[in-house]
Amino acid sequence: MAPVSIEDADDPRIAEFRSIRERDLTGREGRFIAEGTVVLRMLAAAHGSGGDFLTEKILLLENRVAGLSEILEGFPADIPVYVASAAVLDQIAGFHLHRGVLALGRRRQERGASELIARLPEKALVVAAFGISNHDNIGSIFRNAAAFGADAVLLDESCCDPLYRKALRVSVGSVLSVPYTRHGTMSDILAVLMANGFAVWGLSPTGFVEIREVPASDRMVLITGTEGEGLPAEVLTRIRSARIAQAPGLDSLNAATATGIALYEIAMAQGRL
Structure with missing residues (x-):
């Protein structure tokens, strides 16, 4: 036209x-x-x-x-x-x-976590984020997911909308290319992932394993919590946790930055890069 x-x-x-x-x-x-x-x-x-x-x-x-x-x-x-x-x-x-x-x-449509996971390949890498309220962080998480070959992004209903104009711009359009859902609660998403055989790893400054020591699995999910408090204790007790080594002086990294570093390491372990 x-x-x-x-x-x-x-x-x-x-x-x-x-x-x-x-x-x-x-x-x-x-x-x-x-x-x-x-x-x-x-x-x-x-x-x-x-x-x-x-x-x-x-x-x-x-x-x-x-x-x-x-x-x-x-x-x-x-x-x-x-x-x-x-x-x-x-x-x-x-x-x-x-x-x-x-x-x-x-x-076109909003899929739930179960439907999205059912469409994934047998060897899959998923990013999950809970309670992310900053549009820059949401956009950056999608950009990281695209850069390191993640198959999907799962957001709980408390996350901000990745189709918000700023989030979409920060993601350089990756929101439009990486399959995602923004639906359900943190507990709902964890239950679906565990039922589908995913090795679930949460990022935490007090994680039991350094990120480079996370063993590769065919189905892996990396979970990031809120910008301030991170993942709640009740979630960390249900999953395995990993930390990113850093110099003394700060207690944690920005949520999107931490996700990018961890995704790189996991993607390397899975042979995606």
């Missing part, structure tokens, strides 16, 4: 892009905003593969269209592409949008 020019910020055809930051807070009823060239490319790949995500419309700064032609060709021809001047685009978004690349996406 040829790009359609938008001259008025109140044009109803681009209503979903209006006042982006306010809508980030109030929600989009199952839809999400993808921002930036890299995330747009990932959304095109997700849409084209028949995966979990669909694209409904695209809004671009008018001088970005030519440079994005290859990515735009990856979307079905019936996806509307709207373009606007910098002044109009800023009015629509409610702030200066220097990237000039937006898309409205929608997730």
Whole structure:
């Protein structure tokens, strides 16, 4: 479809892009905003593969269209592409949008942990996170999961939404490529993992084993707890725990940083890298 020019910020055809930051807070009823060239490319790949995500419309700064032609060709021809001047685009978004690349996406369906795990290969690496409330950390955890070949990410219902615009951007679109679910409680997810033969390892500064000493298993899951308190004691008593050696002076690492280090070690042990 040829790009359609938008001259008025109140044009109803681009209503979903209006006042982006306010809508980030109030929600989009199952839809999400993808921002930036890299995330747009990932959304095109997700849409084209028949995966979990669909694209409904695209809004671009008018001088970005030519440079994005290859990515735009990856979307079905019936996806509307709207373009606007910098002044109009800023009015629509409610702030200066220097990237000039937006898309409205929608997730096809939400799977529970049991359904997602049933789709995994026999040799699998899973990341689970409980109570992560920081969107930067959620985005970074997905980026780590993609970088080290994890097969899925399981989030409990207390985690923030990985499709929030900032989390999606920080993940460089990995939220759209790594299968995930955000559903159920910590206990629900642990029960499903244990019932499906996973070796469950939790990250803790007081872990019994240094991360490099974690033995490889065909099915492994790495669990990260909240940014402040980490994994609760009742969880650590049910699983095996690992620590990351560090110099004296700090009691722990950032949740996303710790997840990245641990994933690297486990992926190496499993022969993924």
